[in-house]
Amino acid sequence: MSPRKPRLLALASGGGHWVQLQRLRPAFESFDTAYVSMFDSYAEQVAGSRYYVIPDASRFDLKSFLPVAFKAVAILLKERPRAIVTTGSAPMLAFILLGRLMGARTLWVDSIANSERMSTSGRLARKLAHRVVSQWPEVAAREGVECWGAVV
Template sequence: MKKRNLKLCFAASTGGHFEQLMMLKPLMEKYNSFVITEKTDYSVKIKDEKMYFLHQVNRKEALFIIKMIINAFISLAVFIKERPDIVICTGVLAMIPICLLSKIFGKKLIYIESFAKVTTPTETGKFLYKYADKFYVQWQTMLEVYPKATFLGGIY
């Protein structure tokens, strides 16, 4: 049975970032939650979880800015509809709008830097570091990059 007192938004792009987010499935089951991710040919539906989809974004694409603007409007609509108390994000680029909306609306943002990043940051991590209420790294070496982050070990 899910608790109704907090609503959580779980945000991640596809691939490894999404797989890391799925390691938090026990939290999804414990709290009222939903998932926002990118729509791809291999998008996954999570049983018993409400899901929303954004356009997949590549900053080297010609339509990058247009897709980000569209994603920002989709994210705003989702945010207004769902009203999450906390956004938990494992990255990357397409998830920036939902993360920033959490701060604009006075909600909490938790960012988990990618397990794949052992010594260098992601671009999204560098950008969201200053906005996150809690910022987690999965390798102790990443504390040199993000000195105010919290290291609790890997998500796997």
């Protein structure tokens, strides 16, 4: 009997964040990966994997994070991931914080769109995640994070 693969929770909001997460999928092959995003239609892109939908939240409306936090707790308790990877945005901070509290290793990959400076959510993630990376060497150097290269 082969050993069970460790569980990974891969998270991204819509649009470019989701596209970047999908480009990271080859790195997830040694994991039992479940995905989280905000659109039902994305489930077909990760067919064969567990997929969860969460509501959107905005840093301009802190109350909007409450439903996200409740969903995050439920998903984290069900999945029990060893690691969490996200390409953002703000609602994914709830998973980073709660997942870390539950013992998961956490990685925030700041969006390639942030070529001048790290995103606001990325700067918050620096305080919450085990590791934060930028896709731009200049931004990484300025922000004190690592650059592992571009996803896109």
